[in-house]
Amino acid sequence: MKINGPNHSNFNPYQKQMNKQMEPKKSSGQQDRLEISKQALNMQGNEKTHPSRQKKIDQIKHDIDTGNYQVNAKATAKKMLDFWSNKS
Template identity: 35%
Template sequence: MKIHHIGPMSVNPYQRQLAKTERLAAGKASSDKVEISKEAKELQEAAGWEQARQAKLEELRQQIESGTYQVDPKAVAKRMIDYYRNNR
């Protein structure tokens, strides 16, 4: 018994895969979409607070340079105690 035409039969599996991916891509029309999360919106609003913070820092800097800045030792001690109690 003799068998002829053993080997490739003009079937290229890579071409079939390529055709399949092209067919799927043609059926699916994709479009870009951008959504801004709630957290990102909050960060954008926080950017406005930056100017107020800079103004307060400048005021504190001037008070320190002029020697009129006063530290409340009780408030500092309370914050230190709260910090060490909560961060154990």
């Protein structure tokens, strides 16, 4: 005896919903746009590093290239703890 149940014609009552989900959404005519504030534009324009800061950056780069760069783990840990303890 073969029992197919009520859906023996392979009819899927949810097929219309599945097809609707698979269709690509039609655009409403609007396009995405990006707005950048004047302050952000000024920040982008100020990419030059202050000379004293640039000197420090160049020294660190030189130390890394020559293998002389040393990290002070205690000072780093202290600064991290200070930073996170001030957040709460």
